[in-house]
Amino acid sequence: MNWNQALTDYQHYLKIERGLSENTITNYGLDLQKLRDYLDEHTIVESPLEITQETVQKFIYDVAKMVNPRSQARIISGLKGFFTYLIFEDYRTDNPMDLIETPKTARKLPDTLSTDEINDLIAAIDLSKPEGERNRAILETLYGCGLRVSELINLKLSDLYFEEDFIKVTGKGNKQRFVPISKLNKKYINIYKSQVRLHLNIQKEHEDFLFLNRRGKQLTRAMIFTIIKQLAEKNGLNKSISPHTFRHSFATHLLENGADLRAIQQMLGHESITTTEVYMHINRKFLSTVLSDFHPRNASE
Numbered sequence: 622m623n624w625n626q627a628l629t630d631y632q633h634y635l636k637i638e639r640g641l642s643e644n645t646i647t648n649y650g651l652d653l654q655k656l657r658d659y660l661d662e663h664t665i666v667e668s669p670l671e672i673t674q675e676t677v678q679k680f681i682y683d684v685a686k687m688v689n690p691r692s693q694a695r696i697i698s699g700l701k702g703f704f705t706y707l708i709f710e711d712y713r714t715d716n717p718m719d720l721i722e723t724p725k726t727a728r729k730l731p732d733t734l735s736t737d738e739i740n741d742l743i744a745a746i747d748l749s750k751p752e753g754e755r756n757r758a759i760l761e762t763l764y765g766c767g768l769r770v771s772e773l774i775n776l777k778l779s780d781l782y783f784e785e786d787f788i789k790v791t792g793k794g795n796k797q798r799f800v801p802i803s804k805l806n807k808k809y810i811n812i813y814k815s816q817v818r819l820h821l822n823i824q825k826e827h828e829d830f831l832f833l834n835r836r837g838k839q840l841t842r843a844m845i846f847t848i849i850k851q852l853a854e855k856n857g858l859n860k861s862i863s864p865h866t867f868r869h870s871f872a873t874h875l876l877e878n879g880a881d882l883r884a885i886q887q888m889l890g891h892e893s894i895t896t897t898e899v900y901m902h903i904n905r906k907f908l909s910t911v912l913s914d915f916h917p918r919n920a921s922e
Contacts, residue, residue, distance in 0.1 A: 624653075627668075627703075627707070631649070631653075640795055644771055645793070648699070649702070653699065653703060655696065659684075660676075660680075669712070669713075670707070670713055672717060677717045678721060681696075681697065681721055697721060698723065704716045704717060732860040732862060732866055733870050734860070734867070741858075742849075742852045745855050745856050746760070746852065751817045758812070759845065760849075761809045761810075762776070762806060764867040766802055767867075767889055768790060768868060769864075770842050770845050770864035772790050772792055772890075773845065774830075774839060774845065775839075776832065777830055778829050778830075781831070782799075783807050783811075786803075786807075787800065787801055787802060788800055788802050810831070814831075818831075821833055822837045823837035846863060849864060872889060872897070882894065882897060
């Protein structure tokens with residue numbers, strides 16, 4: 622078995638058996654490609670079935686010089702999964718990753734935007750251009766529903782259940798969930814649909830996607846990042862923000878205003894409540910206020 626065959630088979634397994642998203646599968650492939658590039662660069666002729674623990678350790682040591690601990694941890698995790706798959710399929714009996722430790726990484730949370738900052742970003746959108754209405758609907762949906770950027774660009778007309786005040790979201794691993802949507806959010810989506818989207822020359826294979834570019838094709842992740850970056854620069858916002866910043870702000874603002882953590886978990890599409898807790902970056906002053914307002918011992922003073 623050569624590397625091309627092993628990678629193809631592994632990606633097929635990740636898609637069919639594990640049900641992982643295309644983005645996740647692509648990232649696994651890119652990490653395995655780094656190992657293949659290392660082998661080529663050092664003229665090491667070892668197939669996926671022959672590669673030794675020593676070779677893999679040297680590769681990881683080489684990688685550690687070039688990437689941060691978080692990226693290193695992701696590469697190690699991906700390689701462990703790959704060799705575990707080879708063992709599962711009886712291609713190998715040993716895992717060359719067994720003695721390789723994953724570096725500890727501190728989980729860095731993205732910046733949170735205040736409601737005023739979000740309002741200012743939306744207000745900075747140029748509504749005189751057709752894409753302005755689209756961009757306003759995009760930011761309202763990112764913040765109003767707490768979507769990942771991949772969930773946003775894959776949102777379809779057939780996923781809109783406006784009469785029930787919900788949208789259907791397809792998240793990681795193609796898992797679907799229903800997320801409530803506000804009247805304001807629905808208003809701006811409807812304006813975009815009737816005033817902009819309706820007049821596009823929509824490509825047949827993209828006709829069910831909600832957010833489209835000027836050529837009538839599905840928007841890319843990169844385009845959403847660009848829209849947000851340009852608005853931040855226009856407003857002179859000195860924060861490192863991305864589409865995920867709106868998702869983080871969505872969750873943080875809900876929690877600060879008294880929403881139940883498990884309800885937030887369901888809306889975000891987290892399998893574990895622990896993941897949701899990590900998202901909740903609340904300042905100490907707010908936590909002190911919660912204790913002061915709601916703990917019975919404080920009330921009895």
